[in-house]
Amino acid sequence: MRFLLLILLILPLSAGAETVVLGLSRDRINITANFDGSEILVFGAVKREVPISDEEPLEVIVTVAGPSTPVVVRRKDKRYGIWVNNAAVEVDAAPSFYAVATSGPLEDVLLRVEDLRHKITTTRAIRSVGAPDDIRDSSKFTDALIRVRQQNGLYQLLEGVVAFDQQTLFNTSIRLPANLTEGGYTTRIFLTRGGAVVSDYEATIFVGKVGLERWLYMLSRSQPLVYGIMSITIAVLAGWGASAAFRLLRNS
Missing domain, CATH: 1.20.5 (Single alpha-helices involved in coiled-coils or other helix-helix interfaces)
Structure with missing residues (x-):
């Protein structure tokens, strides 16, 4: 019985041994007539209950997500010499802006199962429940949406741009384009070890005219x-x- 009590006391300490503390250069962005985009600085530190160990080093992932809305993605085909809309899929919820910044290659700092659980990558952040029965390749519509928004600077994958000093202090900057949607922009920080999330933190930046x-x-x-x-x-x-x-x- 005493052994079980000791285990129960140790588990919370181990789970909270490393937690992330977040800071933002600003928590509100004002859109004016001459607004041409903005840059936010995300910085923070790792709070520890125990000294730094010789385990596998920590990694940091930062995501910034704009308001999500439904989007209709249409596919054009060439018929009789002209381009016409041939099929359409409605994506249930896609962030108007989405950026992922990491301290290393994404495939090295995040496991797929953790991505599925926390919805970190751009593909996981987009929610598409289903498509019409006559469309067999609905995933291509989501891929096309991501590709178009990447070209417009609205979706960004920034690998290796998070500076992580002495496994304690980290910082990065993310550029927000001029064509922002008003609303709350959710900023999340994930600490990972071996691709598994060990701590996370969330804050909101408000964007408005x-x-x-x-x-x-x-x-x-x-x-x-x-x-x-x-x-x-x-x-x-x-x-x-x-x-x-x-x-x-x-x-x-």
């Missing part, structure tokens, strides 16, 4: 008629002003 951009955005959603009339009026006044300025320059 501010100032005049926010007011115009809310006006377009709450009062679209007023927004449309105002847009037309501004366009007419701008055209009239440009025409008047051109006439003055021509007559001078």
Whole structure:
């Protein structure tokens, strides 16, 4: 009985022997008229209850995920000399932005079973329940979505960019593009050893429009008629002003 109690006391200590402490350079990103993207610095440390051992070294994985929304992916085929939509698959939830940064090659720092459990890689972060019965290669639609968003800088795989000093301090930077979706961006840190996750931590960065951009955005959603009339009026006044300025320059 005493032996069992001793084991129960030791297990929590071992499970929490190494935990990750996270820091962010900012917890909010404001989108303004001249917003051309942003860069966030993710840094942290490994908190230990015991000294560093000679076991297999730790590795660090950082993920940043934007708001997830359904996406319809269409495939085009050439028919009679023109390209037409031939098939479509609706992906149930795909992050608008997703970045994975690691301290080493991904295949070395993460086991597949751990990826399945924590949904770390881009493929696992996308949720696609099913496809129409007449589509046999639905996985290709998900691959195409990932490929297109990678080309646009919205999906990123950054292997070996996490600096991990003395198995204690780590840091990395992730570039966010200009075409961000508003909402909460979930930042997760995973400590792994031998590909298995030993600790994880999560925080949220909020991205949103501010100032005049926010007011115009809310006006377009709450009062679209007023927004449309105002847009037309501004366009007419701008055209009239440009025409008047051109006439003055021509007559001078």
